[in-house]
Amino acid sequence: MLEVKNLCKHYGGIKAVDGATFAVERGSITALIGPNGAGKTTAFNCISRTVTPTSGEVWLDGERIDQLRPHKITAKGLSRTFQISRNLSDMTVIENVIVQSRVEGIRGLLRPAMSAEERDKAMAILDFLGITRIAYEDGHNLSYGQKKLMDLAALLMSDPKIILLDEPAGGVNPTLMEEIIGHIRALNEKKGLTVLIVEHNMELIMRLSHRVVVMAQGRVICDGPPEMVRKDPQVLDAYLGGV
Numbered sequence: 001m002l003e004v005k006n007l008c009k010h011y012g013g014i015k016a017v018d019g020a021t022f023a024v025e026r027g028s029i030t031a032l033i034g035p036n037g038a039g040k041t042t043a044f045n046c047i048s049r050t051v052t053p054t055s056g057e058v059w060l061d062g063e064r065i066d067q068l069r070p071h072k073i074t075a076k077g078l079s080r081t082f083q084i085s086r087n088l089s090d091m092t093v094i095e096n097v098i099v100q101s102r103v104e105g106i107r108g109l110l111r112p113a114m115s116a117e118e119r120d121k122a123m124a125i126l127d128f129l130g131i132t133r134i135a136y137e138d139g140h141n142l143s144y145g146q147k148k149l150m151d152l153a154a155l156l157m158s159d160p161k162i163i164l165l166d167e168p169a170g171g172v173n174p175t176l177m178e179e180i181i182g183h184i185r186a187l188n189e190k191k192g193l194t195v196l197i198v199e200h201n202m203e204l205i206m207r208l209s210h211r212v213v214v215m216a217q218g219r220v221i222c223d224g225p226p227e228m229v230r231k232d233p234q235v236l237d238a239y240l241g242g243v
Protein backbone atom coordinates (compact mmCIF):
# COMPACT_ATOMS: atom_id res chain seq x y z
CA MET A 1 0.00 0.00 0.00
CA LEU A 2 2.82 2.38 0.94
CA GLU A 3 6.19 2.17 -0.76
CA VAL A 4 9.22 4.20 0.22
CA LYS A 5 12.00 4.02 -2.35
CA ASN A 6 15.53 5.19 -1.81
CA LEU A 7 14.38 8.05 0.40
CA CYS A 8 16.99 10.63 1.42
CA LYS A 9 16.77 13.70 3.60
CA HIS A 10 20.01 15.56 4.17
CA TYR A 11 20.49 18.59 6.40
CA GLY A 12 23.80 19.98 5.20
CA GLY A 13 26.25 17.20 5.96
CA ILE A 14 23.80 15.29 8.18
CA LYS A 15 22.19 12.37 6.38
CA ALA A 16 19.07 12.01 8.54
CA VAL A 17 17.59 9.55 6.03
CA ASP A 18 20.08 8.03 3.65
CA GLY A 19 18.50 5.84 0.97
CA ALA A 20 15.75 4.13 2.99
CA THR A 21 13.60 1.61 1.12
CA PHE A 22 10.68 -0.25 2.67
CA ALA A 23 7.03 -1.09 2.10
CA VAL A 24 3.92 -1.27 4.25
CA GLU A 25 1.41 -3.93 3.27
CA ARG A 26 -2.28 -3.12 3.19
CA GLY A 27 -4.02 -4.20 6.39
CA SER A 28 -0.79 -4.60 8.34
CA ILE A 29 0.61 -3.00 11.45
CA THR A 30 4.21 -2.23 10.55
CA ALA A 31 6.67 -0.81 13.04
CA LEU A 32 9.56 1.46 12.18
CA ILE A 33 12.17 1.12 14.91
CA GLY A 34 15.80 2.01 15.47
CA PRO A 35 18.10 3.69 17.95
CA ASN A 36 17.89 7.41 18.70
CA GLY A 37 18.78 9.51 15.67
CA ALA A 38 18.21 6.61 13.22
CA GLY A 39 16.00 8.78 11.01
CA LYS A 40 12.55 7.40 11.87
CA THR A 41 10.79 10.69 12.51
CA THR A 42 12.48 12.28 9.52
CA ALA A 43 11.23 9.39 7.37
CA PHE A 44 7.71 10.00 8.75
CA ASN A 45 8.07 13.70 8.01
CA CYS A 46 9.12 12.97 4.44
CA ILE A 47 6.26 10.50 3.87
CA SER A 48 3.64 12.95 5.17
CA ARG A 49 5.56 15.76 3.42
CA THR A 50 5.96 17.79 6.60
CA VAL A 51 9.49 18.14 5.26
CA THR A 52 10.60 17.94 1.64
CA PRO A 53 12.74 14.88 0.89
CA THR A 54 16.13 15.53 -0.69
CA SER A 55 15.50 12.65 -3.09
CA GLY A 56 13.64 9.37 -3.41
CA GLU A 57 10.05 8.40 -3.94
CA VAL A 58 6.97 7.67 -1.85
CA TRP A 59 4.05 5.79 -3.40
CA LEU A 60 0.57 5.31 -1.94
CA ASP A 61 -1.76 2.85 -3.64
CA GLY A 62 0.29 2.98 -6.82
CA GLU A 63 0.36 6.76 -6.95
CA ARG A 64 3.47 8.85 -6.34
CA ILE A 65 2.82 11.25 -3.45
CA ASP A 66 6.20 12.71 -2.54
CA GLN A 67 5.58 15.86 -4.56
CA LEU A 68 2.12 16.54 -3.16
CA ARG A 69 1.36 19.08 -0.43
CA PRO A 70 0.51 17.63 3.02
CA HIS A 71 -3.24 18.29 2.80
CA LYS A 72 -3.40 16.51 -0.57
CA ILE A 73 -1.66 13.52 0.98
CA THR A 74 -4.22 13.55 3.80
CA ALA A 75 -6.99 13.68 1.20
CA LYS A 76 -5.48 10.58 -0.44
CA GLY A 77 -5.97 8.74 2.86
CA LEU A 78 -2.67 9.09 4.74
CA SER A 79 -2.68 10.83 8.14
CA ARG A 80 -0.07 11.05 10.87
CA THR A 81 0.35 12.02 14.49
CA PHE A 82 3.29 13.93 15.94
CA GLN A 83 5.65 12.98 18.76
CA ILE A 84 4.61 16.14 20.57
CA SER A 85 0.87 16.77 20.83
CA ARG A 86 -0.46 19.62 18.72
CA ASN A 87 -3.00 20.39 21.45
CA LEU A 88 -4.32 23.95 21.26
CA SER A 89 -4.82 24.58 24.94
CA ASP A 90 -7.40 27.36 24.62
CA MET A 91 -9.82 25.08 22.76
CA THR A 92 -11.92 22.17 23.94
CA VAL A 93 -11.10 18.61 22.93
CA ILE A 94 -13.84 18.49 20.31
CA GLU A 95 -12.71 21.84 18.87
CA ASN A 96 -9.14 20.57 18.76
CA VAL A 97 -10.20 17.41 16.98
CA ILE A 98 -12.11 19.39 14.36
CA VAL A 99 -9.62 22.20 13.80
CA GLN A 100 -6.61 19.89 13.59
CA SER A 101 -8.35 17.82 10.96
CA ARG A 102 -9.10 20.82 8.75
CA VAL A 103 -5.80 22.41 7.97
CA GLU A 104 -2.11 21.71 7.68
CA GLY A 105 -0.77 24.74 9.59
CA ILE A 106 -2.82 24.93 12.74
CA ARG A 107 -1.10 27.57 14.81
CA GLY A 108 -2.92 30.82 15.41
CA LEU A 109 -6.30 29.53 14.37
CA LEU A 110 -9.52 30.84 15.76
CA ARG A 111 -12.03 28.69 17.56
CA PRO A 112 -13.77 26.70 14.80
CA ALA A 113 -17.43 26.94 13.92
CA MET A 114 -18.62 23.34 13.92
CA SER A 115 -21.28 21.95 11.66
CA ALA A 116 -23.63 19.44 13.27
CA GLU A 117 -22.17 16.84 10.94
CA GLU A 118 -18.60 17.55 12.05
CA ARG A 119 -19.61 17.50 15.71
CA ASP A 120 -21.43 14.18 15.32
CA LYS A 121 -18.47 12.67 13.53
CA ALA A 122 -16.01 13.93 16.15
CA MET A 123 -18.26 12.63 18.96
CA ALA A 124 -18.49 9.20 17.31
CA ILE A 125 -14.69 9.06 17.15
CA LEU A 126 -14.33 10.18 20.78
CA ASP A 127 -16.86 7.49 21.66
CA PHE A 128 -14.84 4.85 19.78
CA LEU A 129 -11.79 5.89 21.83
CA GLY A 130 -13.83 5.97 25.05
CA ILE A 131 -13.23 9.68 25.74
CA THR A 132 -16.59 11.38 25.17
CA ARG A 133 -16.50 12.52 28.80
CA ILE A 134 -13.67 14.95 27.98
CA ALA A 135 -15.20 16.30 24.75
CA TYR A 136 -15.85 19.75 26.23
CA GLU A 137 -12.76 19.84 28.47
CA ASP A 138 -10.32 22.65 27.73
CA GLY A 139 -7.04 21.58 26.17
CA HIS A 140 -5.04 22.98 29.07
CA ASN A 141 -6.82 20.65 31.54
CA LEU A 142 -5.80 17.46 29.74
CA SER A 143 -3.44 14.86 31.08
CA TYR A 144 -0.57 13.71 28.89
CA GLY A 145 -2.43 10.50 28.07
CA GLN A 146 -5.64 12.34 27.19
CA LYS A 147 -3.68 14.48 24.74
CA LYS A 148 -2.36 11.33 23.08
CA LEU A 149 -5.92 10.03 22.68
CA MET A 150 -7.12 13.42 21.42
CA ASP A 151 -4.38 13.40 18.77
CA LEU A 152 -5.52 9.95 17.70
CA ALA A 153 -9.09 11.24 17.44
CA ALA A 154 -8.00 14.20 15.29
CA LEU A 155 -6.18 11.84 12.98
CA LEU A 156 -9.33 9.80 12.38
CA MET A 157 -11.44 12.78 11.31
CA SER A 158 -10.00 12.66 7.79
CA ASP A 159 -11.17 9.04 7.28
CA PRO A 160 -7.65 7.77 6.62
CA LYS A 161 -6.79 4.43 5.03
CA ILE A 162 -3.30 4.43 6.53
CA ILE A 163 -2.17 6.10 9.73
CA LEU A 164 1.36 6.97 10.79
CA LEU A 165 1.74 7.05 14.56
CA ASP A 166 4.83 8.72 16.00
CA GLU A 167 5.45 7.29 19.47
CA PRO A 168 1.78 6.84 20.40
CA ALA A 169 2.74 5.30 23.76
CA GLY A 170 5.80 7.46 24.43
CA GLY A 171 5.90 8.40 28.11
CA VAL A 172 2.53 6.88 29.04
CA ASN A 173 1.86 4.67 32.06
CA PRO A 174 1.30 0.89 31.66
CA THR A 175 -2.51 1.15 31.96
CA LEU A 176 -2.73 3.73 29.22
CA MET A 177 -0.30 1.74 27.11
CA GLU A 178 -2.72 -1.20 27.24
CA GLU A 179 -5.55 1.13 26.24
CA ILE A 180 -3.56 2.52 23.32
CA ILE A 181 -2.57 -0.98 22.16
CA GLY A 182 -6.27 -1.91 22.24
CA HIS A 183 -7.23 1.13 20.18
CA ILE A 184 -4.55 0.55 17.56
CA ARG A 185 -5.54 -3.10 17.27
CA ALA A 186 -9.22 -2.16 16.96
CA LEU A 187 -8.46 0.44 14.29
CA ASN A 188 -6.54 -2.20 12.37
CA GLU A 189 -8.89 -5.14 12.83
CA LYS A 190 -12.32 -3.52 13.06
CA LYS A 191 -11.86 -0.42 10.90
CA GLY A 192 -9.41 -2.01 8.47
CA LEU A 193 -6.78 0.71 8.84
CA THR A 194 -3.20 0.07 7.84
CA VAL A 195 -0.79 1.29 10.51
CA LEU A 196 2.84 2.43 10.41
CA ILE A 197 4.15 3.09 13.88
CA VAL A 198 7.35 4.55 15.32
CA GLU A 199 7.78 3.49 18.91
CA HIS A 200 10.61 2.84 21.34
CA ASN A 201 8.61 0.50 23.54
CA MET A 202 9.75 -2.94 22.39
CA GLU A 203 7.02 -4.78 24.26
CA LEU A 204 4.38 -2.81 22.38
CA ILE A 205 6.15 -3.36 19.06
CA MET A 206 6.55 -7.09 19.56
CA ARG A 207 2.94 -7.55 20.65
CA LEU A 208 1.34 -5.38 18.02
CA SER A 209 3.30 -5.49 14.78
CA HIS A 210 3.04 -7.91 11.91
CA ARG A 211 6.27 -6.60 10.44
CA VAL A 212 9.19 -4.57 11.74
CA VAL A 213 11.47 -2.30 9.71
CA VAL A 214 14.68 -1.35 11.51
CA MET A 215 16.57 1.82 10.66
CA ALA A 216 20.06 2.84 11.77
CA GLN A 217 21.98 5.85 10.57
CA GLY A 218 19.33 6.74 7.99
CA ARG A 219 19.23 3.30 6.37
CA VAL A 220 17.06 0.20 6.66
CA ILE A 221 19.20 -2.54 8.19
CA CYS A 222 16.55 -5.22 8.73
CA ASP A 223 12.96 -5.86 7.67
CA GLY A 224 10.84 -8.84 8.68
CA PRO A 225 8.52 -10.42 11.25
CA PRO A 226 9.10 -9.31 14.88
CA GLU A 227 10.52 -12.67 16.03
CA MET A 228 13.13 -12.59 13.27
CA VAL A 229 14.09 -8.96 13.78
CA ARG A 230 14.45 -9.41 17.51
CA LYS A 231 17.24 -11.96 16.97
CA ASP A 232 19.00 -10.30 14.04
CA PRO A 233 22.68 -9.70 14.90
CA GLN A 234 22.80 -6.41 12.98
CA VAL A 235 19.80 -5.12 14.92
CA LEU A 236 21.27 -6.15 18.25
CA ASP A 237 24.50 -4.48 17.21
CA ALA A 238 22.73 -1.25 16.19
CA TYR A 239 21.00 -1.02 19.56
CA LEU A 240 24.32 -1.50 21.31
CA GLY A 241 25.82 1.28 19.19
CA GLY A 242 27.93 -1.02 17.07
CA VAL A 243 26.65 0.01 13.60
Ligand code: ATP
Nearest residue numbers: 011014015016034035036037038039040041042043
Ligand atom coordinates in the same frame (compact mmCIF):
# COMPACT_ATOMS: atom_id res chain seq x y z
P1 ATP B 1 14.48 9.50 17.96
O1 ATP B 1 14.17 8.04 18.16
O2 ATP B 1 15.48 9.99 18.96
O3 ATP B 1 13.24 10.35 17.85
P2 ATP B 1 14.79 9.36 15.08
O4 ATP B 1 15.15 7.97 14.65
O5 ATP B 1 13.38 9.75 14.93
O6 ATP B 1 15.29 9.59 16.57
P3 ATP B 1 15.40 11.73 13.61
O7 ATP B 1 14.72 12.62 14.58
O8 ATP B 1 14.73 11.47 12.32
O9 ATP B 1 15.76 10.34 14.29
O10 ATP B 1 16.85 12.32 13.36
C1 ATP B 1 17.81 11.69 12.49
C2 ATP B 1 19.07 12.54 12.44
O11 ATP B 1 18.80 13.74 11.73
C3 ATP B 1 19.58 12.98 13.81
O12 ATP B 1 20.98 12.98 13.76
C4 ATP B 1 19.03 14.37 13.96
O13 ATP B 1 19.86 15.15 14.78
C5 ATP B 1 19.09 14.87 12.50
N1 ATP B 1 18.05 15.88 12.22
C6 ATP B 1 16.70 15.68 12.28
N2 ATP B 1 16.05 16.82 11.95
C7 ATP B 1 17.01 17.75 11.69
C8 ATP B 1 17.00 19.13 11.30
N3 ATP B 1 15.84 19.78 11.12
N4 ATP B 1 18.17 19.75 11.11
C9 ATP B 1 19.34 19.09 11.29
N5 ATP B 1 19.43 17.80 11.64
C10 ATP B 1 18.29 17.12 11.85
